[in-house]
Amino acid sequence: MTLASLTRPWRAFSYGFLDASAKREMRRKMIKAVAVPGCQMPYASREVPIARGWGTGGLQVTLTLVNPKSVVKVIDQGADDSVNAASIRRFLTRVSGAGATNDTLAASLIQSRHRIPEEKLRADQILILQVPNPEPLRPVEPNMSAARQMHADADYGRLWLTLYEQIVRSGRVMQGASYPSMVNGRHVMSPSPIPRWDVPKLHMADHLTILSAGREKRIFAVPPHTRVEPLVFDDVPYRVEDHAGLTCARSGLTGYFMNEIPQDGGGSAHEVSDSELGVKAIRRAEGEDPEIGATWYVDGEMQR
């Protein structure tokens, strides 16, 4: 027996790029994050071959979970073909040999920036959200160690105050995306920055969602069947974006989150933000029969 027969030949990089020690840490921190829903777990956050702020947190999670049998879908702003989504998808398949898809129903791992697909996710799918800023308290407390203490004390008074001040000043809550939400009745999280439209999709969902901020080195999770409740006052209900009545100019879909496209000569057209759902609708209209899964929203109304 020679030494060479006991070892594998040298390779420039490990399977899935990250080395075993990095993956082990990721697995441990993911388990911790699942165990304490919504609580931010610090992790080392290795450098990866894309720039920080470009999905490195999500990428480290996906690289840890991916295997040759995985089918990955990567979206940015709802679109599979957005340039950075294309770049991440290419990297993932290149280092893991996993399959790639645009179809939400066919994916086992979905890495996303800023959106949750409109088709309902299943228990066998994992959603990985890229997070720029994991800290819901950042606007009221930029110092991370102080904010950490506030989470420990469940001290969220200043967040409530901010929402109250918005109502006093503007007549409504002005928070756009990333609406602060209470997870499992204990930790307030900043949901990626997904639009308000998508936050109810996390509540009591069948799928696991892992949120990972590579630059800020924090990971948190919403396990399946976990309460996710946006912070609201009893007399001021939560309100999603006013998109229920909009129609996609390309696919004819109505009742989903839309992109607004400014038009020459004033006015706006809209197109459905979940690009693959739009593609499926167009293919249907052209006589094909792509499978369209059940959607969270039907006719612009969230289904419970």
Next chain:
Amino acid sequence: MAYVATRGGERAIEQAERMYRAQTGRITPSRVKEIGAALPALVDRVMGEASLYAPDLAALALAQSGGDLYEALLLLRAWRTTQPRLQVAEPVAADEGFTHRRISAAFKDIPGGQILGPTLDYAHRLLATQVLEGEAYKPAAVTPAATPAPARHPSLAAWQVAQGLVEPPMADPVDRDAIPDLTREPLLFPAKRAHTLQSLARADTGGTLALGYSAMRGYGTAHPTVNELRLSEVEVRVRHPRGVTFSAGRVKTSQAEVVTTKGKDRLRLGFAATLGWNEVKVISAATLDLNSPGAPKNSPVNEEFFLYHTEPVESSGFCIHFKLPHYVTFQSSLDALRGAQAKKEAPTPAKTEETA
């Protein structure tokens, strides 16, 4: 439709990268060699910020990125993080290194002497335009001193400790193999001393200078005096599994110790060190270290503030990420804005319509 094309993203990014690479062309071993030989200061700076002492790899990264420092750094960091951590080397004391340059501004002369060493400090910064006219610039040869300076120099702080001017450094009870490693664990606050020094060692030179300079101008409380600035080469001594300790090679290091007289009854020191020779960085980093004890929260000399904001890979990455499409979050805010506008224009709404 080039930015978020319906089905053109993959091709677009491929071609965009090719356009960039067309500017720099073929990368040959001789080009990498030339970069390493001609730009030692740049190679040192990149190695320090990458926390990877590998002059050839640093030169290659510079060639590959076309001189974009943040890109070069990311290439090196992303490579470094995949490499196994085999050993923790023996600690190096200040007086053990082979000292090339060592100066103190605190005293006219110091034990061991002031050694100027290689520096441009007293050069007249005149562009050698004759080179562009075809005449090579040949630096004059160094005339060796009659008696060479000693290779090793005592630490000035050790003298100050002996004089009772400086608090003796606290013994660190951490076992050598258990020294916290910033590249393997997150930075949390209050930071471990090892994390602070490691973080400063790999900090962005420009960022460290900006925040350090703000402290020097008065946004910090302590004005730095350079107690000792040292450029050395030190042996990386590692243990063979058989128990023998041997040198795996030499690395260039810079270290700065700055001092303030604004202590209670003793001098206070600030310290920073990095791989490679980079004087601006270690002096400004040591100034930040000097000013950080008890600094107000959210001030530039607060440890959390300067360590987070001088991380070059994170700060540069986040800055350029703003080029990515943000139209979903923008749409979400626009919706709230239009809702508020509509509310303002509507005549006093009925109580039942009050929603957020």
